Amino acid sequence: MATATTVEPTRRDFLYIATGAVAAVGAAAAVWPLINSMSPDASTLALASTELDISAIPEGQIVTIKWRGKPVFVRHRTAKEIADSEAVNIATLPDPQADSARVQKPQWLIVVGVCTHLGCIPIGHAGEYDGWFCPCHGSVYDTSGRIRSGPAPRNLEVPAYSFLTDAKVKIG
Amino acid sequence: MHGLSTFEPKNGFVKWLEARLPILSFAHGSFVAFPTPKNLNYWWTFGGILSFMLIAQIVTGVVLTMHYTPESTLAFGSVEKIMRDVNWGWMLRYAHSNGASMFFFAVYIHMFRGIYYGSYKSPREVLWILGVIIFLLMMATGFMGYVLPWGQMSFWGATVITNLFSAIPLVGDDITVWLWGGFSVDNPTLNRFFALHYLLPFMIVAVVALHVWALHVCGQNNPDGVEVQDIHKDCVPFTPHATMKDSVGIAFFLILYCWFIFYIPNYLGDADNYIPANPMKTPAHIVPEWYFLPYYAILRSIPNKLAGVIAMFAAIAILAFLPWLDTSKVRSGKYRPIFRIFFWIFVASGIGLGYLGAMPPEGGYVLAARILGVVYFGFFVVVLPLLGLFEKTTPVPASIADAVLARTGSASSVAASAASAPQTKG
Ligand code: HEM
Ligand code: FES
Numbered sequence: 001m002a003t004a005t006t007v008e009p010t011r012r013d014f015l016y017i018a019t020g021a022v023a024a025v026g027a028a029a030a031v032w033p034l035i036n037s038m039s040p041d042a043s044t045l046a047l048a049s050t051e052l053d054i055s056a057i058p059e060g061q062i063v064t065i066k067w068r069g070k071p072v073f074v075r076h077r078t079a080k081e082i083a084d085s086e087a088v089n090i091a092t093l094p095d096p097q098a099d100s101a102r103v104q105k106p107q108w109l110i111v112v113g114v115c116t117h118l119g120c121i122p123i124g125h126a127g128e129y130d131g132w133f134c135p136c137h138g139s140v141y142d143t144s145g146r147i148r149s150g151p152a153p154r155n156l157e158v159p160a161y162s163f164l165t166d167a168k169v170k171i172g
Numbered sequence: 173m174h175g176l177s178t179f180e181p182k183n184g185f186v187k188w189l190e191a192r193l194p195i196l197s198f199a200h201g202s203f204v205a206f207p208t209p210k211n212l213n214y215w216w217t218f219g220g221i222l223s224f225m226l227i228a229q230i231v232t233g234v235v236l237t238m239h240y241t242p243e244s245t246l247a248f249g250s251v252e253k254i255m256r257d258v259n260w261g262w263m264l265r266y267a268h269s270n271g272a273s274m275f276f277f278a279v280y281i282h283m284f285r286g287i288y289y290g291s292y293k294s295p296r297e298v299l300w301i302l303g304v305i306i307f308l309l310m311m312a313t314g315f316m317g318y319v320l321p322w323g324q325m326s327f328w329g330a331t332v333i334t335n336l337f338s339a340i341p342l343v344g345d346d347i348t349v350w351l352w353g354g355f356s357v358d359n360p361t362l363n364r365f366f367a368l369h370y371l372l373p374f375m376i377v378a379v380v381a382l383h384v385w386a387l388h389v390c391g392q393n394n395p396d397g398v399e400v401q402d403i404h405k406d407c408v409p410f411t412p413h414a415t416m417k418d419s420v421g422i423a424f425f426l427i428l429y430c431w432f433i434f435y436i437p438n439y440l441g442d443a444d445n446y447i448p449a450n451p452m453k454t455p456a457h458i459v460p461e462w463y464f465l466p467y468y469a470i471l472r473s474i475p476n477k478l479a480g481v482i483a484m485f486a487a488i489a490i491l492a493f494l495p496w497l498d499t500s501k502v503r504s505g506k507y508r509p510i511f512r513i514f515f516w517i518f519v520a521s522g523i524g525l526g527y528l529g530a531m532p533p534e535g536g537y538v539l540a541a542r543i544l545g546v547v548y549f550g551f552f553v554v555v556l557p558l559l560g561l562f563e564k565t566t567p568v569p570a571s572i573a574d575a576v577l578a579r580t581g582s583a584s585s586v587a588a589s590a591a592s593a594p595q596t597k598g
Contacts, residue, residue, distance in 0.1 A: 044354045044360070118331070119331040121452070135455075
């Protein structure tokens, strides 16, 4: 039997490649639901907001509430804490941000209580700036929740929140 | 490698089976007739010890699963129930938790053995890399297993380790949320970790099969690091020689294992893990299991998040490149006097990092971890490449038989080993 070697791609080559390409797309499409099923489900997403009565929080105190399974710090700042936070030259900060950009009302600082390094909960009224200190790897935050020293790269996150009334705040 | 004896079935059923599935001759060739270098020492029994530990973990794990509940509000209680109510539950749990420690202890010895005797060198590169893959799978399995009792250390260990992925630029935070299945470590995380903790050991079994296959293609290395030349002079059959020696090794290892299970079952654990997980309170001092401490120390010694995570993973990944980083042509550390010194410095840096990983991340401890981290990486990227060029090695015996005879003082061998001149270049 003679073997004919064609240099030109044949119609059969085209069909092989086209069929293979469709199979690859199909396989990728079948994998997606498996991957996506691991993302937060509908019930987890539904728990996305929390309300809190802040009228009972005295000046100088930090209250920790749970939002989306993690702690949120609501800090009623003293005049000195506000002044300290505002006085900082932001050019010297690892993650420069003015205090005014982190609060809606200066006496209320609301931040997610999760260290931006590896997720521990920092301890309030501790550390060099009397803001927070993370016991895990030693990150130090100031009274605006901004990172000042240690391995954490970013400031404590400010969640989306709004004051429903003077006494009530909604987080999320 | 060809065996020292052949498998000749006489039994009719065996002949019938052999013609259809030659599994018995395969087993005979691999575990009975397989030629084992004569000069192996007890450091070579750790492969057998590891195989034993892998099976022990799977057996205790499957039985524990029959009593454990992977749900965040019930998990802690179900483990306490195993400890108090389930018949022999305490023993199963202690055997499994200490078994993980024993498994890691053995694998570290197995790996240091490989480094000392140059077992990763050609032609065993693939064998070595498969070992590194086993090591990675073991770490993933150990980490996820520790999360299951859902104590404070389980929870916060899981939080810190999953947050390592948030260091990845741009997509890091999304990946972390995907890993968690939520906005923090929670029930979905526990569930998937349990599924994977059950799955991964079977993947380890599969990679161990490849590892042993590769071993049986190249043959075992040996303390003198010379290749087998004549299997009749250099080797003995696996059974009874290696089978018996491995059994002795396993028996002694079991004494250590049982001492932990029955006398100090919580010595390697952390008291905080007997406190149920509390997502609103971080323990004052988070430490991972002891076998992760050296890497944890490297992570913490670097003040930048991304760089710390990269250094930590690099410390493990660099093992896979060992066959190409070590440029010396002499395989065994026995004939490399300078290498030996650096080898022990390397071992000390590993142990030192382990100690520092358990200390608080402050002042002198961080500085010491930085220095030891440099020593650790220096061994791989500076010492090993350069030693091959400059080290003056001592004479390597011509064959395994010569090495053995030289040690037992036979006259004929002295001449033979003198014949191989000292090497100036590695
Ligand atoms: C579950 C874990 C493991 C099991 C069950 C296992 C099993 C074995 C067995 C049975 C042997 C043959 C006996 C011996 O030489 O000790 C062996 C050899 C070997 N293993 Fe492993 N191993 C494991 C992990 C590793 C790891 C993590 C590495 C390295 C990163 C590694 C590297 C090697 C090398 C290089 C050899 C050949 C050594 C030689 O013959 O000199 N193994 N392994
Ligand atoms: S988690 Fe806060 S410093 Fe590492």
